[in-house]
Amino acid sequence: MSTLSMASITLVFVLVFLIVLMCMADSHSIVETLPGFPGKLPFKLETGYVGVGEADEVQLFYYFVESERNPKMDPLLLWLTGGPGCSSFTGFVYENIGPLKFNYEDFDGNLPTFLLNPYSWTQVASIIFLDAPVGSGFSYARTSQGYNITDKISAAQTYQFLRKWLITHPQFQSNVLYVGGDSYSGIVVPIIVEEIYNGNKVGKEPYLKLNGYLLGNPVTDRRGDVNAEIEYAYRVSLISNELYASLKESCQGEYVVVDPANVQCVKDLAAFEDCIANIDVAHILEPNCHLISPKSNGIELPHQAIMDENQRNVLQLLSWSKSPPALWCRSYTYVLSYIWANDENVQNALHIRKGTIKNWVRCNKTMSAYTYNVISTVDYHRNFTEQTGYRSLIYNGDQDMSVSYVGTLQWIRTLNMTLESSWEPWFVEGQVAGYTMRFTKNKYRMTYATIKGGGHTAPEYKPKESFAMAYRWLAHYYL
Secondary structure, eight states: HHHHHHHHHHHHHHHHHHHHHHHHHHHEEOOOOTTTTTTSSOOOEEEEEESSSSGGEEEEEEEEEOOOOOOTTSOOEEEEEETBBBBBBBEEEEEEESEEEEEEEEOOOOOOOOEEEEGGGGGEEEEEEEEOSSTTTTEEEGGGGGGGGBBHHHHHHHHHHHHHHHHGGGGTTTOEEEEEEETTTHHHHHHHHHHHHHHHHHHHHHHOOOEEEESSSSOOOOOHHHHHHHHHHHHHSSSOHHHHHHHHHTTTOOOSSOOOTTTTHHHHHHHHHHHHHHOTTTOOOOOOOSOOOOOOOOOOOEEEEEEEEOHHHHHHHHHHHSOSSSOEEEEGGGGGHHHHOOOOHHHTTTTTTTTTOOOOOBBOOOOOTTOOOSOOHHHHHHHHHOOOOOEEEEEEEOOTTTTTTTHHHHHHHTTTOEEEEEEEEEEEEEEEEEEEEEEETTTEEEEEEEETOOOHHHHHHHHHHHHHHHHHHTTTOOO
């Protein structure tokens, strides 16, 4: 064989290899039907992977739903679920942000079925539900080193994801963009927003038409969020006047890092934990379930106390699926996602790459390689008030103690913004849906809202009210 022929063959192999790599780095498919839903989906669903990081070793999986109203004009929203390590499928199905919800009432122990969600935010926005950071949901890394990430690396990878996704979806480059999430996303989203702002400023392509961000019950100042548990518990009558007064005096407002020699403070904190030990901190009015239930960690950082399941307990509930316990607990419904997402036909329909994950879990508790290197994102918000003209929506379900409205309002007030509208009720169908305030500084605008009766993931508990809030804010209306 001639040298020329060998060179030609080599070139062909190289080109094929590069094409395969490109396909692996960014692949997406339209999903027209899903197991558990009868007939063709009445909305446009796309799933896929985008490669990020060094040599695209991290493969981030996403679900994308086009706006059911006007995808050419409606905003584009990137949605992240907290954890870190929780799949965005949680936002898609459980938090009522996506167009489907599980049919709990008719569940018979077999493959779960779906109902259409009348309060889906996709009625007014196109939404990318992203499994991030790597290790969440169906996202994976090709090397073990790929799982060694931090808050800042995760944010940088999400920014890279957005740029790559918009390159392959140029029809959405002119749409207004928002970045949103809840719970631990309160740490990562502000870093992503800063990445986008800085990238746009230096001319990175494509330009991202970012208009702002929205965060629900956001972990923001991890020490302050936990400190606020004491005052919140007092306000909602979970602790006595006497214990609250003693805690403030003995601990001097510091309940996270406590001097063990401060005997009275230690004693008061033990009494506090006794009072809340059997309370569901994600929603203080709902049953506290010992299986798959958020647990209070007292004075530990809140991201460890919420949004996670114990795998052994999930397996136990699976065995109960045909005759569930008599006591209803919201967390019991999470078992449906394990049955559905681990079904082979489901993964084929979603175009999941075979062999990339062992078992799908709603919230990955085994992310030992993840480093929490950002304690507070308050300074990020402060910088936005000085440098940007962004809009923000910050909201709290008012029955959440793990990241309460008390702590959220405390850090908001440190931004020294002008109060444009004081605490006032907002309404849905003539009923008080919560309370709202508006702040401004320079060209920056913040809307704050509580959702009455909402828990840690507020739309999960109050879908109608949460949809009304999102619809009005995205349309630039007052709540």
